[in-house]
Amino acid sequence: MxxxxxxxxxxxxxxxxxxxxxxxxxxxxxxxxxxxxxxxxxxxxxxxxxxxxxxxxxxxxxxxxxxxxxxxxxxxxxxxxxxxxxxxxxxxxxxxxxxxxxxxxxxxxxxxxxxxxxxxxxxxxxxxxxxxxxxxxxxxxxxxxxxxxxxxxxxxxxxxxxxxxxxxxxxxxxxxxxxxxxxxxxxxxxxPPQAEFFVGPGDLRLVGRRGSQSHKGDSGRILVIGGGPYTGAPALSAMAALRAGADVVTVATPKSASSTIAGFSPNLIVQELSDDHLCLDDLDVLKAQIARHDVVVMGMGLGSNSETHEALAKIIPLCPKTVIDADALLPDLPLQGIVTPHLGEFKRISGLSLSKESYHERLAPLMGYAREKSLVVLLKGKIGPVSNLITDGETVRANTNGNAGMTVGGTGDVLA
CATH class of the missing domain: 3.40.50.10260 (YjeF N-terminal domain)
Structure with missing residues (x-):
């Protein structure tokens, strides 16, 4: 034990x-x-x-x-x-x-x-x-x-x-x-085991706190790669990172979305990319940005352009720490780090349908997939008392604080 x-x-x-x-x-x-x-x-x-x-x-x-x-x-x-x-x-x-x-x-x-x-x-x-x-x-x-x-x-x-x-x-x-x-x-x-299964306010005590002598960047530099066909999704993810306590948040986004995202907050840094979608020509810029950030969050609002798919296959392996969501959740991409699918996206990357399973029945296949792929999987979607499940393949936790208001568009981008 x-x-x-x-x-x-x-x-x-x-x-x-x-x-x-x-x-x-x-x-x-x-x-x-x-x-x-x-x-x-x-x-x-x-x-x-x-x-x-x-x-x-x-x-x-x-x-x-x-x-x-x-x-x-x-x-x-x-x-x-x-x-x-x-x-x-x-x-x-x-x-x-x-x-x-x-x-x-x-x-x-x-x-x-x-x-x-x-x-x-x-x-x-x-x-x-x-x-x-x-x-x-x-x-x-x-x-x-x-x-x-x-x-x-x-x-x-x-x-x-x-x-x-x-x-x-x-x-x-x-x-x-x-x-x-x-x-x-x-x-x-x-x-009881449930007290260790369901998360609560005590878990926040395990999150690092700002020190009195902290400097800019000590509480995290986050790079969000998203947008193109959609502008709201990466902006919501970036704003959520700021609200969660990150010191510096940069959004790398196609030029068609950059000015709109910059207008969301003066606290956001926006890196404009070369085209109206993520493409291979952006690799050099993104390599430099990845090196300057602690965590990369990607996928929100990227769309399904084939050139974007090719670029993601090159970008993901460059990221030491990454959270992958939405349009970057594809079965033939080299997924790593943390993935945050809803049930449909989980079926897409794993081939496993869990939509009819109780949360108890979801645990074994979810943990098995995470263990096999060496991923941390956060499965979004309320069933019974459980709002989300998260596992690294060895331990699984659940939260219970979802509500009906979270069906609004963009909630998944904020959660990522």
């Missing part, structure tokens, strides 16, 4: 909340599963929980409640008023109200680990980076020097930094985490 990074797990948590599965529920599931695992290890009578102030500690607070028939001491590194999340704070307060043995630790000498039979390490989760020092580093040293059986929550605290807990067992949740061995116990906490 592929491991999941801290960033991906945070995105998944956000998506779960979007679909109604709240962080408090997931913390309860994680803590109760952790407690069951501790019980299975027959830990003896006394358990010490060494907890940080984040959700890792929160999971352990829940576990403490489920282990109430043991003698449990919870050592919180720092002050309870500094607990970072609402979910962890709520579970700490439950323990306070119920009279659990809670101790706020200001110095590692406050840790009395020799009195326990088992230590639950819940200081840090997967997101910690850099150098650990101070109280947390001293606590990790104390755990390692204790000689006690240690179970780490999610990952050994400090994994991948200058100091880490040496665990006898790691209990992790949902999926393995980077750096864990095959011996880690992976526990189900009630995240």
């Amino acid at each position: 592929r491991s999941i990074s801290s960033e991906e797990m945070n995105a998944l948590d956000a998506n779960c909340e979007y679909f109604g599965l709240l962080p408090l529920q997931l913390m309860e599931n994680a803590g109760s599963a952790l407690a069951r695992e501790v019980r299975d290890r027959k830990p003896g009578e006394q358990i010490a929980i060494v907890a940080g102030r984040g959700n890792n500690g929160g999971d352990a607070f829940v576990a403490a409640r489920h282990l109430a028939d043991f003698k449990v001491t919870i050592y919180l590194l720092g002050r309870s008023r500094d607990i970072a999340t609402e979910e962890a704070k709520r579970n700490w307060e439950i323990l306070e109200h119920l009279g659990f043995d809670l101790r706020e630790v200001r110095d590692s000498s406050d840790l009395h680990l020799q009195e326990c039979d088992l230590i639950l390490d819940a200081i840090f989760g997967t997101g910690v980076r850099g150098t650990i020092k101070g109280l947390e580093a001293a606590a990790i040293d104390a755990i390692n020097a204790s000689g006690k059986t240690v179970i780490s929550v999610d990952v050994p605290s400090g994994l991948g930094t200058n100091i880490a807990v040496r665990s006898d067992l790691v209990v992790t949740f949902h999926k393995s985490k980077p750096g864990l061995s095959d011996r880690a116990r992976i526990l189900d906490i009630g995240i």
Whole structure:
């Protein structure tokens, strides 16, 4: 099973909340599963929980409640008023109200680990980076020097930094985490497969953000190759690229469309091509433009001129990163990168008709085609709750936010 990074797990948590599965529920599931695992290890009578102030500690607070028939001491590194999340704070307060043995630790000498039979390490989760020092580093040293059986929550605290807990067992949740061995116990906490199939707002967290020291072009230079018979299609794609956050968008378009497209926005750069359609004479100009851009989007409004077809066959292999749509989606072209067909275009390039299939039935043939051709395929078209499917042949995702207004002409060009 592929491991999941801290960033991906945070995105998944956000998506779960979007679909109604709240962080408090997931913390309860994680803590109760952790407690069951501790019980299975027959830990003896006394358990010490060494907890940080984040959700890792929160999971352990829940576990403490489920282990109430043991003698449990919870050592919180720092002050309870500094607990970072609402979910962890709520579970700490439950323990306070119920009279659990809670101790706020200001110095590692406050840790009395020799009195326990088992230590639950819940200081840090997967997101910690850099150098650990101070109280947390001293606590990790104390755990390692204790000689006690240690179970780490999610990952050994400090994994991948200058100091880490040496665990006898790691209990992790949902999926393995980077750096864990095959011996880690992976526990189900009630995240259904659908939460990873349908995209949500958490996925936006995985998209690169503008840095405060960014310069023009750092957030992407996009070249759109389109137009000729149609002017609106490439213009809509270019405007969508600007709205999505690209710094620089250039439209390379035949001269019959160039002045119209230039009028859409002063933010667009328009490269006029030589004729009223894309042709082989444009190759030298386009080679230079491709070299100056990060991504090339092509196909929108190009038409079906045979000379355009010949030019596309030469242009596509020149593009390190490309999105191919509309009139460039032809079966005898050397398709690469990302293709964005609707059902009719997908049948044209693959020979597969999926119009009568449910979205479940579309998954296998769609993934098979993407895998065989080494493409990323975004299949447009709403069916049931699914608006679009996207796959690289190994993973498939779907979104659900389509609406009836998206039947208007040009929507596909914007999506590309």
